[in-house]
Amino acid sequence: MPLPVITARGLTKRYGSFTAVDGIDFDIAPGESFGFLGPNGAGKSTTMRMIAATSTRSDGELSVLGLDTNRHGPEIRAQLGIVPQGDLLDEELRVIDNLYVYGRYFGLPRAYVKARAEELLDFAQLREKRTARVDGLSGGMKRRLTIARGLINNPKVMLLDEPTTGLDPQARHVLWDRLFRLKEEGVTLVVTTHFMDEAEQLCDRLVVIDKGRIVAEGSPQGLIREYSTREVLEVRFGSARNEAAAGRLEGIGQRQELLPDRVLIYADNGEHALQEVVERGLEPVTSLVRRSSLEDVFLRLTGRSLVE
Numbered sequence: 003m004p005l006p007v008i009t010a011r012g013l014t015k016r017y018g019s020f021t022a023v024d025g026i027d028f029d030i031a032p033g034e035s036f037g038f039l040g041p042n043g044a045g046k047s048t049t050m051r052m053i054a055a056t057s058t059r060s061d062g063e064l065s066v067l068g069l070d071t072n073r074h075g076p077e078i079r080a081q082l083g084i085v086p087q088g089d090l091l092d093e094e095l096r097v098i099d100n101l102y103v104y105g106r107y108f109g110l111p112r113a114y115v116k117a118r119a120e121e122l123l124d125f126a127q128l129r130e131k132r133t134a135r136v137d138g139l140s141g142g143m144k145r146r147l148t149i150a151r152g153l154i155n156n157p158k159v160m161l162l163d164e165p166t167t168g169l170d171p172q173a174r175h176v177l178w179d180r181l182f183r184l185k186e187e188g189v190t191l192v193v194t195t196h197f198m199d200e201a202e203q204l205c206d207r208l209v210v211i212d213k214g215r216i217v218a219e220g221s222p223q224g225l226i227r228e229y230s231t232r233e234v235l236e237v238r239f240g241s242a243r244n245e246a247a248a249g250r251l252e253g254i255g256q257r258q259e260l261l262p263d264r265v266l267i268y269a270d271n272g273e274h275a276l277q278e279v280v281e282r283g284l285e286p287v288t289s290l291v292r293r294s295s296l297e298d299v300f301l302r303l304t305g306r307s308l309v310e
């Protein structure tokens with residue numbers, strides 16, 4: 003196994019008496035696409051800020067590219083690409099100038115920045131918007147520009163905090179496609195998200211994080227195999243009848259979850275489970291069989307949903 007690019011042991015962040023990140027361990031390998039999946043407030047952004055060396059840890063160890071984050075902040079940041087949760091672009095400047103300004107901020111040579119900015123315009127599919135002001139761009143375009151800006155120093159490791167939050171489905175797919183390209187080029191991606199589909203799309207490996215602690219680790223498919231069944235049957239009986247109906251489903255499938263608006267039945271064969279439901283004389287208003295997802299893994303591990 004090649005040396006990890008990021009290693010954390012007992013990584014902890016306290017704000018006063020509140021512990022936001024509670025002694026987590028992880029290793030991220032070069033070229034890997036690694037995710038932190040968890041709900042709002044789980045401690046994902048705090049972890050990212052410590053990796054980016056913009057926040058000091060309270061305890062434990064953290065090294066990025068072989069350097070201690072508490073002692074080598076500037077050297078680490080010079081080698082990382084950082085895409086924060088908000089875009090933080092210069093809204094009144096033109097697209098191309100946002101790239102120039104950021105490159106100069108890094109102290110990169112002018113000629114290098116000029117050439118790199120042109121490459122990145124193409125990468126971000128913003129060639130036609132080259133001289134447009136940022137405040138007129140769509141959300142998806144701004145996000146792509148933020149990613150392009152983060153790539154100005156040609157980093158080997160890219161940190162992306164909630165990369166597609168707030169974007170519509172089409173813009174998310176365009177963005178994922180750009181991130182796949184970076185991955186193909188060998189860039190290590192470190193992604194936080196509370197979207198299970200994003201984690202399934204982007205991550206080779208991820209940790210599920212809740213209340214500052216890692217509750218599971220693995221590949222998306224591996225986690226689903228370990229913590230869920232192949233399929234899930236979702237049945238709705240109407241809000242007044244869900245609970246009563248759920249009480250009569252015992253023994254169907256391996257496990258059941260009662261949610262406010264539906265009952266989830268975990269079974270390897272969802273259609274068989276549905277037959278059993280019907281054979282018991284229960285008539286769902288709607289029924290749906292789907293594959294298990296990371297949302298099911300999270301529900302199983304924490305008893306809660308990823309997106310509240």
Ligand SMILES: Nc1ncnc2c1ncn2[C@@H]1O[C@H](COP(=O)(O)OP(=O)(O)OP(=O)(O)O)[C@@H](O)[C@H]1O
Nearest residue numbers: 017020022040041042043044045046047048049164
């Ligand atoms: N500067 C701070 N001072 C005090 N508490 C903080 C500070 N920053 C974060 N927290 C708290 O730490 C916890 C973890 O926050 P964090 O932003 O890391 O979560 P998150 O998983 O990234 O969620 P989100 O997606 O909402 O950012 C939250 O309860 C938050 O209120």
